[in-house]
Amino acid sequence: MNQTTINDAYKKKARERACMLITKWMYKVAIPFNAITYPSFQPMIEAIGQYGVSIKGPTLHEGTMFMQSIDASSMIKTREKMFELLNKWVEQVGEENGTMFMQSIDASSMIKTGEKMFELLDKWVEQVDEENVIQVITENHSSYVMADIGKLPNIKKTLERAISLNGYIYNRSKLLNMMKRFTRQRELLRSAKTRFATAFITLSRLHEQKNNLRKMFTSSDWSDGKWAKE
Known part of the structure; x- marks a missing residue:
């Protein structure tokens, strides 16, 4: 067996041991194993290898300091990205720090669906980063609502109870x-354009008045009345 073969066998065994220790550590501290696929994982491994076997991991204090540095760097990069987008915006509405116009899309021929709306908005969320999105405002359209949500067992049961109570x-x-x-x-009832909306607005009213309704059903007016005996 030549020296090259011996070195290859040693490196293979050393790598297996390193991978085992890394995996064991990730398991103990509950780090998801898909973290290995992050682009930043391999540079970390290479940096450890370049230092050598005598390297010591960061202390708690050092980890905190490095984390603060990373956060600051991330904020700077985010701001730079936002300014880059600002330069591409073609129109400004309102005051200097007010509403900005990013892009217009001719959607007249598009079918209004939640999937299509997600497709249109998702690319902009990716450009400005999800953490910079404060609110998404769209036209109120029934096709954007989860289909048949009122048929889900728990929701259906709750709606039926609310309808029964209001009817009574x-x-x-x-x-x-x-x-x-x-x-x-x-009032507990409030009509809306659709039966679906009416039901959920009624649920909201019941929730708002739950304490007052509890007081009513535990009051002497209720207990002395004929309804408590039905």
């Missing part, structure tokens, strides 16, 4: 008057 109260005029006393004349 609003079909009894005296009970309705009692409810309004406890809710300070606030």
